[in-house]
Amino acid sequence: MDQLRQYPARGTLRRVGLGPADLVVAAGVAALLYALVRVGGGLHAPFNPSTYPSRIPVDPADLPYDAARSLLRMFIGLAASLVFTFAYATAAARSRRAATVLLPILDILQSVPVLGFLSVTVTAFIALFPHSVLGLEAASIFAVFTAMAWNMTFAFYQALITQPAELDEAARVLRLTRWQRFWTLDVPSGAIPLVWNGMMSFGGAWFFLSASEAISVAGHTYALPGVGSYAASALVEGNLAGVGEAIAAMIVMILATNVLFWRPLVAWSERFRTEQSSGAETPRSSILWVLRRSRIPPALSRSLDPLREGMDRATRPLGLADSPLQVDQRRRRAGDVVFGVAVVAACAYGAYAALDYVERTIGLGAFPHAFFLGSITFARVIVIVIGSTLLWVPLGIVIGLSPRATRLAQPVVQIAASFPANLIYPAVVAAFVVLHIGLNWGGILLMSLGAQWYVLFNVIAGASAVPSDLREAITALRLPRWERWKALYLPAVIPAYVTGGITAAGGAWNASIVAEVVDYGSHHLVAEGIGAYITEATARGDFPAIFVGVVVMSVYVVATNRLVWRRAYRIAEERFAL
Amino acid sequence: MSTDDTIGKSFADRSRPPGPDDGTAIIIARQVTKSFTTPDGKPMKVLDGIDLTLREGEIVALLGRSGSGKSTLLRTLAGLIAPTSGEVSYRGRPLTGANPGVAMVFQTFALMPWLTVLANVELGLRARGLTPEERRRRALEAIDLIGLDGFENAYPKELSGGMRQRVGFARALVVRPDALFMDEPFSALDVLTAENLRGELLRLWESGSFPTRAVLVVTHNIDEAVQLADRVLVLSSNPGRIRAELRVAFPRPRDREDTGYKRLVDHIYGVLTGRDDAATPAPSPGRETTTPLTQPLPDASVGGLAGLLEIVAAGGGRADLPALAERLSFEVDDLVPLLDAAVMLRFAHVRDADIELTDDGRSFVLGDIDTSKSLFAEHARQYAPLVRTITSSLAATEDGSLRDAFFLDLLRRGFTPEEARHQLDVAIDWGRYAELFDYDTDSGQLRLETPARLQS
Structure with missing residues (x-):
């Protein structure tokens, strides 16, 4: 007990020498702070809509700064998604009434091609921050946010409602406050799905980032400093080397965030596994290894203790994480009725106002035309899904069955899926121009460049998860190769394939907005389709047309999800889950 | 927090062995009925007209087959689920939420896997708003009492089942609850570990240093019920009703070879398998x-x-x-x-x-x-x-x-x-x-x- 009589306590001073791990961590922290200070200054530069540059200088010396600005956008978007996830998913999981509204909204938001709304959000955010570039920044970050938030929210909501019942009961019997329960039970038990979905959505968000940094609204293009703008500016100049530099920078960024941020996070989140058994393969990360050997992170964590205690006390008035036992059924039903009427009235009024707006501007006749264009894009999406199925399912199974091939291929495919395909559109379009291929057909290839990888990625994962005893059994039966595939491998990857297919189709719809209209030097290529309709309406600043286009595309996406993918998923889960 | 001042006192005044109905009532259930609604909207009774009083100084065992609603009854008394009709009160006050005088030990331990043993034990104290120093002191005390010294910084997944359940006990006892509820606490453990832990628990209870005034244990193991309890309540199934109440007056530690003990176990077997009369339908015309x-x-x-x-x-x-x-x-x-x-x-x-x-x-x-x-x-x-x-x-x-x-x-x-x-x-x-x-x-x-x- 005598360490209590000394100040500071003996342990604090015993080891003063810094280990190599501490030096590495300290250097990392310093570099991060420096980058933040340098880059953060650019965020609130003055802004004047009429003089703001429509391109940024294509100079390799500027590329690190541009890349840092892009990265900052990604991480601010991630932070915003996390806050949104916590609030939205908790509300949906804890309030019966809120869930009836929040879940369908989330479901639809997930299917809405947010890229189509970019011009609307840009206008709104510029109005919000009138004399600062922050408006443009916020619009770009919002695009990144929308690429991540819905998926993460669903994952966390799912974790909240499937929490082990006895942990929930323990939390209630222990009389934890709402705040304490959130941080000791809700967040830890949802950490693994949250990190996984965060990582995958972060990968998908690069595409939105590069598409939203340089945006044309009402005839004027605004270009924020960033790798996406760098590529776009190089493209306008016809500077293919510049495009190449942007692509290289993008690959470096994707690799760096994976190695330095996501891998350590995934490995760290393993501690939140609830099953007492450990997984087949524990993810490892050398960065985490260094962090674990350093005394800086625990010291930082300790220095936050008073804050933690303070928050514990400050949030006490929020009450206990317990729901009242007795509910007045009559009052509850009356509340439900009032709530239901309010929601229905708001929806009805909103729908009426929207239709009225379209009727007064471009006329409701725009809808049939848009639905026709939608069917053309829909055909492209179907071709992409079928094509990537025929190509990637067999290949994915072959890769997935070989542990070595899986280890090599998985990271490559993940990067291919993360890579914003719109950066390589120019090279492909150049080929189209030379070969006289129109964008009506070529668009299919452009849209598939980003979308198809999800099929491969998931099929590899599905095939590598086939239990080895089943594989040995089927080998021992000495069946011909085709019979083996029919009996085991194809059924075994179906659930994973369906998941990949949903994501690929969604990606293809979103890609149509940038793939059905492409400028390359002096060539202006346009395909017929709902994506081109939205893009051209955006360039004109024709808000009613944008609205019609986005609504129609959402209808297509929601309908196919409901009618095809959901059913396929349910059947796959029931029949083929291993 | 409200319970802290009333239960922080000494427990030596606990009267034992308890005579019939002489302790002060801690929890009273009156005519508790619980039904769930089937998807067709038809109510299904799980508990039917349960009257039960948990008094200071006694260990009560709820014994029943699976599906007899014994866990549901425990959770109703703990304020985790609401009865469909009837009332549960704690020290005279009807429950409106989780029972403030109850701590619980779970069959599956229900420890937070991402917290160390110490942090798990401190959790209930944090909930009561104690200072970090006070938390640490009391948690270490409980860890010492329950035989977990040296494991403070281990994570639950590093421990064996028996040690995990000790953490469960320490976490429950550290808040000095009025009543300790145990839901099949030993059934996830192997026979020897269960026997050992049960024995230690009883010795603590007998020594008077057990920081709780009453224990309610749910079990489907007849021997366990007779080993632990002063009173055994046997529940029938579909719907759960109290079929029999049996006093166990043998002094502890109880001898399994004792004839009286054997007779009681046989009797409870008969009650539990319930084939005495009405349960078997009459032959052919049935x-x-x-x-x-x-x-x-x-x-x-x-x-x-x-x-x-x-x-x-x-x-x-x-x-x-x-x-x-x-x-x-x-x-x-x-x-x-x-x-x-x-x-x-x-x-x-x-x-x-x-x-x-x-x-x-x-x-x-x-x-x-x-x-x-x-x-x-x-x-x-x-x-x-x-x-x-x-x-x-x-x-x-x-x-x-x-x-x-x-x-x-x-x-x-x-x-x-x-x-x-x-x-x-x-x-x-x-x-x-x-x-x-x-x-x-x-x-x-x-x-x-x-x-x-x-x-x-």
Whole structure:
């Protein structure tokens, strides 16, 4: 007990020498702070809509700064998604009434091609921050946010409602406050799905980032400093080397965030596994290894203790994480009725106002035309899904069955899926121009460049998860190769394939907005389709047309999800889950 | 926090051994009924008119078969679920949420896997808003009391089951609860670990240093109930009612070989297997009175049933149930469905704690495979209501086949969807063995095996 009589306590001073791990961590922290200070200054530069540059200088010396600005956008978007996830998913999981509204909204938001709304959000955010570039920044970050938030929210909501019942009961019997329960039970038990979905959505968000940094609204293009703008500016100049530099920078960024941020996070989140058994393969990360050997992170964590205690006390008035036992059924039903009427009235009024707006501007006749264009894009999406199925399912199974091939291929495919395909559109379009291929057909290839990888990625994962005893059994039966595939491998990857297919189709719809209209030097290529309709309406600043286009595309996406993918998923889960 | 000032005092004034009804009441349940709603909107009673008082200074065991609602009752008293009617009060005040005077130990431990042992134990104290220093001091005290020293910084997944449950106890006791609730606390542990932990717990309780005033334990293990409790409440199933209340007055530690002890265990066996009188339907004319809803199929496979009867036959066609259970290291939960199946099919009688084979039961065990099958088919068709319903419904159709949904809809009037499915699965197992009907999992079709067979 005598360490209590000394100040500071003996342990604090015993080891003063810094280990190599501490030096590495300290250097990392310093570099991060420096980058933040340098880059953060650019965020609130003055802004004047009429003089703001429509391109940024294509100079390799500027590329690190541009890349840092892009990265900052990604991480601010991630932070915003996390806050949104916590609030939205908790509300949906804890309030019966809120869930009836929040879940369908989330479901639809997930299917809405947010890229189509970019011009609307840009206008709104510029109005919000009138004399600062922050408006443009916020619009770009919002695009990144929308690429991540819905998926993460669903994952966390799912974790909240499937929490082990006895942990929930323990939390209630222990009389934890709402705040304490959130941080000791809700967040830890949802950490693994949250990190996984965060990582995958972060990968998908690069595409939105590069598409939203340089945006044309009402005839004027605004270009924020960033790798996406760098590529776009190089493209306008016809500077293919510049495009190449942007692509290289993008690959470096994707690799760096994976190695330095996501891998350590995934490995760290393993501690939140609830099953007492450990997984087949524990993810490892050398960065985490260094962090674990350093005394800086625990010291930082300790220095936050008073804050933690303070928050514990400050949030006490929020009450206990317990729901009242007795509910007045009559009052509850009356509340439900009032709530239901309010929601229905708001929806009805909103729908009426929207239709009225379209009727007064471009006329409701725009809808049939848009639905026709939608069917053309829909055909492209179907071709992409079928094509990537025929190509990637067999290949994915072959890769997935070989542990070595899986280890090599998985990271490559993940990067291919993360890579914003719109950066390589120019090279492909150049080929189209030379070969006289129109964008009506070529668009299919452009849209598939980003979308198809999800099929491969998931099929590899599905095939590598086939239990080895089943594989040995089927080998021992000495069946011909085709019979083996029919009996085991194809059924075994179906659930994973369906998941990949949903994501690929969604990606293809979103890609149509940038793939059905492409400028390359002096060539202006346009395909017929709902994506081109939205893009051209955006360039004109024709808000009613944008609205019609986005609504129609959402209808297509929601309908196919409901009618095809959901059913396929349910059947796959029931029949083929291993 | 409200409870802290009242329970921080000494516990030495606890009166023990408790005379009948002399302690102050801590928790009182009056006419507690709990029903769940089936998907068709029909209420299903799980608990029916339960009156119960937990007093200072006593250990009470709630004993029942699975499905008797004993865990539901425990959770109602803990304020985790609301009774449909009736009232639960803690120290005179009706519960409005989680019971403030209760700490709980769970069958599956329910520790936060991402917190260390120390942090897990501190959790309840944090909830009560204690300072970090006070938290640490009391947590270390509890860890010391429960024999966890040296494990403070371990994570639950690094510990064995027994050590994990010790953390569960430390976490519950550190808040010095008025009443400690235990939900099958030893059933996830191996026999020796369970015995050891139970013994330590009782020694602490006897020594008076146990920081709680009363204990309520849920168990399906008769021996455990008799070892621990001053009072054993036996619950009946479907719906759960208190069927018997038994005082256990033997001094602790209790001797399993003592004749009085043995007699009590035998008696409880009789009460629990409940075959004294009303539970067994009268012989043959009972055909029309039982339906698949009033007499559900027990959760027993044909293989398990045959195995049990073979063992009984090998012992001369008669066996003492507690001895049998011990020899097979079974617990009531495992044995009871098999007994129910044997009795339902008239292959055995159960009287008090003895099982005796009938003549048909003997033939079923000793006959060749065809004899066994036809005997089983005959008895199942006659005495197992759901099997009877299925065969007669199938026979009434033109092609002898029906979708499973038909029977599931029927069963859902009395069971939850899961239970309905389960009932049908048991019936299918029996029907397949008896070659009465077959089931195609993919199409969901039930089909008569050989329609001709039924005519004979």
